[in-house]
Amino acid sequence: xxxxxxxxxxxxxxxxFLFIPLFIIVVTSFGENPTIQFPIQGFTFDWYVNVFETNxxxxxxxxxxxxxxxxxxxxxxxxxxxAYALARYSVKGRNIMKSFxxxxxxxxxxxxxxxxxxxxxxxxxxxxxxxxxxxxxxISLPYIIRVVGSSLDQLDFSxxxxxxxxxxxxxxxxxxxxxxxxxAGIFASFMLAFINSFNNIPVSQxxxxxxxxxxxxxxxNYIEYNYDPTVSALSVLLMVGTVVLMFIIExxxxxxxxx
Amino acid sequence: xxxxxxxxxxTPGLILLIVFMLLPLVTIIWPTFYDGxxxxxxxxxFFQNQYNVSVFWRTLSISLIVTMIxxxxxVPTAYYIARTSKKWRGLLMAMTLxxxxxxxxxxxxxxINILGTxxxxxxxxxxxxxxxxxxxxxxxxxxIIVGSVYLFLPLMxxxxxxxxxxxxxEMMEAAETLGANRFIAFLKVILPLSVPGIIVGSVLxxxxxxxAYTTPQLLGxxxxxxxxxxxxxxxxxxxxxxxAGVIAxxxxxxxxxxxxxxxxxxxxxxxxxxxxx
Numbered sequence: 001x002x003x004x005x006x007x008x009x010x011x012x013x014x015x016x017f018l019f020i021p022l023f024i025i026v027v028t029s030f031g032e033n034p035t036i037q038f039p040i041q042g043f044t045f046d047w048y049v050n051v052f053e054t055n056x057x058x059x060x061x062x063x064x065x066x067x068x069x070x071x072x073x074x075x076x077x078x079x080x081x082x083a084y085a086l087a088r089y090s091v092k093g094r095n096i097m098k099s100f101x102x103x104x105x106x107x108x109x110x111x112x113x114x115x116x117x118x119x120x121x122x123x124x125x126x127x128x129x130x131x132x133x134x135x136x137x138x139i140s141l142p143y144i145i146r147v148v149g150s151s152l153d154q155l156d157f158s159x160x161x162x163x164x165x166x167x168x169x170x171x172x173x174x175x176x177x178x179x180x181x182x183x184a185g186i187f188a189s190f191m192l193a194f195i196n197s198f199n200n201i202p203v204s205q206x207x208x209x210x211x212x213x214x215x216x217x218x219x220x221n222y223i224e225y226n227y228d229p230t231v232s233a234l235s236v237l238l239m240v241g242t243v244v245l246m247f248i249i250e251x252x253x254x255x256x257x258x259x
Numbered sequence: 260x261x262x263x264x265x266x267x268x269x270t271p272g273l274i275l276l277i278v279f280m281l282l283p284l285v286t287i288i289w290p291t292f293y294d295g296x297x298x299x300x301x302x303x304x305f306f307q308n309q310y311n312v313s314v315f316w317r318t319l320s321i322s323l324i325v326t327m328i329x330x331x332x333x334v335p336t337a338y339y340i341a342r343t344s345k346k347w348r349g350l351l352m353a354m355t356l357x358x359x360x361x362x363x364x365x366x367x368x369x370x371i372n373i374l375g376t377x378x379x380x381x382x383x384x385x386x387x388x389x390x391x392x393x394x395x396x397x398x399x400x401x402x403i404i405v406g407s408v409y410l411f412l413p414l415m416x417x418x419x420x421x422x423x424x425x426x427x428x429e430m431m432e433a434a435e436t437l438g439a440n441r442f443i444a445f446l447k448v449i450l451p452l453s454v455p456g457i458i459v460g461s462v463l464x465x466x467x468x469x470x471a472y473t474t475p476q477l478l479g480x481x482x483x484x485x486x487x488x489x490x491x492x493x494x495x496x497x498x499x500x501x502x503a504g505v506i507a508x509x510x511x512x513x514x515x516x517x518x519x520x521x522x523x524x525x526x527x528x529x530x531x532x533x534x535x536x
Contacts, residue, residue, distance in 0.1 A: 006442075011339035014332050015351075018358050018413065021369035024379060028372060036372055038379050082272040085265035101272060104280060108470030108514065110487045111287075111507040112280070114494050119283035134279045141272070170264070199362045202472040205491065216473075219364045223371070223477065235365040242360050246353060255349070259356050259417050 022239065029232035036229055047233035057234060059211070060218035067129075067214060068197040071136030072190055078137075079144030080186065084178070086145075087152035098145070105142035109202030112138060117206040128209040135203040140193035147192065151185025152178075188257045191249055195242075291504040305505045311489075315509065318486045321400060322468040325407040329415040329464045330457055332408075337419030337456075338449060342428075352420065359413040367477040370406045371397060374478070402478040403485065407468045414467065415460040422456030423449065458525040465521070466514050486510050 024038050029047055031040030051057060079101075085091060086098050104112065113135060120131035155178065163173035179186075204214035213221075223231055249255055291301045305311050340351045358366060373379045374396040381393040396402055426449060434444035475485035484492070486506055494503035 007335050007339050010332065010335040014336045014412070014416075015354060017332075017409070018354070021366070021373060021409065022358070022361070024372055025365065025369050035377070037377070038372065038382070078272045078275060081268035085268035089262075089265035091265045091269070097269065097273075100276060104276075106466075106514065107280075107284075108466075108487065108507075108510045110470065110472050110490050111284070111510055114490060114503055114507060115283035115287050116279070117494070118500070119279075119286050123286065134275075137275070138280055141276075195360055199360075201363060202470070202487065205472060206495065216362055216364045219362075220473070220477070223364070223368060231368060235362075235368065238365060239361055242357065246357065246360065250353070255353055255356060259352060 025232050025235050026239075029229050029236045031229055033229075035227050036232060047229040048237070050228075050230045051234045051237065054222075054230065056213070056218050057215070057222065057230075060213050060215040063212065064198055064215040067132055067136050068194050071133055071197050072140050072193045074133075074137045075140035075144045075193055076186065076190060079141050079189075080148055083145050083149040083152055084174070087149055087155075088157060098149075101145045102142045104138040109139065109200065110206070113203040113206035116203070121207070128207050128212045132204060132207040132212060132214065135207055136197045136200065139200060139203060140197050143193040143196065144189045147189035148182060148185045151182040155181055184253055184257065188249075188253055191245070191253075192258050195245065287500070287504045288508055290501065291508060301501060301505050302508075305502065305509075314484045314486060314489045317400065317483065318469060319513070321403055321407065321485065322465050324404055325411065325468045326461050326465045328404070328408050329412050330461065332412060333415035333419055333460065334450070334453060334457065337416045337423050337453075338445070340416065340420050341423040341426075352417070355413045355416050355420075358409075359417070363410060363471070363473040364477070366410055367406050367474045370402065370409065370478055374402050374405070397478065398480045398482045400479070400483055403475050403483060406474040406478040407471060410471065410474055411464040411467050414463050418460040418463065419453060419456045422453055422459075426452045454528050455525065458521055458528075462518055462521045465517055469514060469517070470510060486513075 027040060028036045028038050030043050030045070031037060032042030032044045032046075033040065082101060086094060086101075091097060116131050116135045116138075120126045120134065121128060159181075160173050160177050163177045164170070168176070199216060200214070201216045201220065204217045205220075208214065208217050219231065219234065246255060249258060292298065294300070306315075340348060340355070343351060371378070375381070376393040376395070376397070378397070380396065381390075384390045385393065430452075431444050431448050434448045435441060439447065470487055471485075472487040472491065475483070475488045476491075479485060479488065481492070486509065490503050490506040490510070493499045493506060
């Protein structure tokens with residue numbers, strides 16, 4: 001169909017607006033100058049080497065992977081049964097219950113972070129790691145409930161009843177009949193929750209301590225004291241990671257599933 | 260026995276949410292209402308302070324401005340994407356999704372490079388000779404607005420594409436056949452039908468900007484505080500837990516009120532549309 005020229009121009013400008021800033025980061029990561037400048041002088045990979053030699057960044061990277069994986073798995077373990085119960089049975093107060101499970105997504109991240117800091121670190125005096133894990137569990141749970149919930153809503157539960165009639169136990173029917181049918185939803189919710197948790201700042205910012213600092217928090221601290229292209233280099237590496245993840249999602253689910 | 264199953268399945272989640280979300284929230288909120296007796300004193304004194312009020316208004320007005328800019332840029336872009344052939348639409352959607360999946364620290368850092376005193380814009384303008392002294396753009400309201408639009412525009416676009424894709428293309432063509440030029444047809448046909456998407460997108464952008472931490476922290480700094488950075492400063496730098504609790508409640512309440520307002524607008528528009536039809 002023919003398009004209005006003005007429309008095309010606006011769309012082009014918007015995409016330029018979205019990508020030029022990222023393009024500038026990519027370019028600056030190769031500059032030889034010890035402070036970030038654009039256009040760059042010279043060409044070097046030194047800042048990439050520097051990323052791997054900066055311990056605080058590498059340690060936080062491993063911590064972030066660990067926290068996000070554990071939190072997402074915990075959210076799946078708790079969230080899938082809950083989503084199943086909400087979709088399968090007419091529980092009393094079903095809507096209120098569902099809103100409650102989705103509510104961590106409605107509360108500002110800084111509020112969740114601060115509340116957990118007060119409760120876990122100050123009052124219960126538990127290690128920060130636990131607080132960080134719980135915080136990331138909370139922000140991951142709504143993704144599981146929403147995405148797995150909508151897969152379950154589309155499932156015809158009579159196939160499960162057939163399995164029961166044929167003598168299968170409830171658990172076995174759930175594992176062998178229900179789970180395989182909501183596989184795509186589970187994978188999509190896992191990806192969404194993992195990426196969101198890995199990128200989260202507000203919750204992590206309050207729950208950081210010696211040796212326990214999430215990567216985005218470390219990166220933010222680094223930016224406050226340094227203005228060298230190491231940040232650009234790390235940003236490029238993370239963007240490459242994002243592209244790889246998007247590629248995996250596209251090949252398995254189709255990106256439309258998560259947008 | 261049958262009826263017990265759902266409760267057993269729901270219990271672990273309910274317990275975790277009650278113990279590690281509800282209880283912590285009560286822990287920070289309760290002291291703001293109670294000091295020996297029930298009181299709103301903390302809130303009254305919060306709003307009696309000029310500086311606090313300025314942070315509150317900055318947060319609201321920036322969130323509103325960002326939402327409007329995202330609507331203005333998002334609607335045409337989403338329309339463009341929705342009308343692109345299937346082959347290219349996937350690529351454009353992926354390009355919109357990519358910034359959204361990129362860490363917000365990176366996306367804010369991008370604008371430090373551009374807006375800073377030694378940033379791309381100042382460099383360019385000084386080299387050309389338009390200015391002799393760098394313009395202060397970083398740590399201003401302007402920087403927070405640009406950074407927030409950058410953060411949330413993709414979210415608005417993706418929300419809108421889903422809605423616009425479902426609008427019957429023939430209606431637009433009918434309007435054109437009946438003599439409306441394309442711009443008018445867009446305004447009178449596509450725009451009203453996109454309203455539900457605009458409302459959903461606006462709620463996401465507004466509440467997102469209102470509670471974002473990274474962008475105001477990196478682009479506004481200590482000079483231009485928003486509620487989220489102000490909460491962090493009170494809680495972690497100043498150790499003023501009472502104020503931090505008050506700000507937390509204000510953020511939650513504001514978010515709820517704004518969502519209700521948007522939903523009311525949506526309901527009203529819906530009703531009006533119904534009367535015309």
